[in-house]
Amino acid sequence: MPEDAPSPIDRAFAVLRATAAGSGLTLSELARETGLPKSTTLRLLGALERNRAVTRVGPLYRLGPIVQDLDPIPASPEFERIRTVLTPFLAHLFEATRATVHLATLHGDQVVYLNKLHGPRPIPSPSRIGGGLPAYCTGVGKAMLAYDDEAAHRVAEGPFVAWTDTTITSADQLAVELAGIRRRRRSLDHAELTPGLYCVAAPVFEGEAPESDRAHPERAHPERRAVAALSASAPDESALRRLEPLVMRVAAAASRAMGSS
Secondary structure, three states, rough: OOOOOHHHHHHHHHHHHHHOOOEEEEEHHHHHHHHOOOOHHHHHHHHHOOOOOEEOOEEEEOOOHHHHOOOOOOOOHHHHHHHHHHHHHHHHHHHHHOOOEEEEEEOEEEEEEEEEEEOOOOOOOOOOOOOOOHHHHHHHHEEEEEEOOHHHHHOOOOOOOOOOOOOOHHHHHHHHHHHHHHOOOOEEEEOOOOOOOOEEEEEEEEOOOOOHHHHHHHEEEEEEEEEEEEEEEOOOHHHHHHHHHHHHHHHHHHHHHHHHH
8 A cells, every 4th residue: 555645744743853952954955855846845844943942043944942842851959059059140230231132051962941031122132031042152151161171072073063263163263262361251153153142241150269260261260161151232333342341240249149049
């Protein structure tokens, strides 16, 4: 008995599986992976995007927020402790900057957003509370990778997806970037994941840095790992300079609070 021809639902799931197998694929790549005509693939992607099952960034498609809703990053007592201790500092950062602000921690090779407060003029952003994004192309992710050698080595193995023209796309670029973050004690996102979305982020530690680390941050003890990061977003690079000292000051106070919690 001949097999039934694939239904539209079958074809939509084929596109969704192909999207899930990559870190970001173009229309042509998805059509090739599924064996479907480009016109059919484009039509299915449009339906999946309308239902938040995929997200498009430039020419690339990736899994959308509804997939994270169906399979959320697992809750943990440590995540809850970080959220409880640091949310007041996130609120303080919001009051100081009036920008969209984030609190995040690392989960494997991704950042997971523990809290987010929207500014009065929110910038379109793929971040959502409980959701994850690649660590190498987010301000909070890079701020934590700079102080987590194990995670940084894991991320450096790739793959790197060029979400925008400014995305880090190699292990060498990542190493240079993380070394700069350790010198400055802050991380900048130059629209590396989403066009038009910039941010400054700073790491949060379990306690205040020793005096030697504060004098020479690039020589920070290798076991001093960032447990979280705080960030503030801006619509252009010119606004980052004003945000940098505010984010760093609040992150330092948050580190002291984590050390005494």
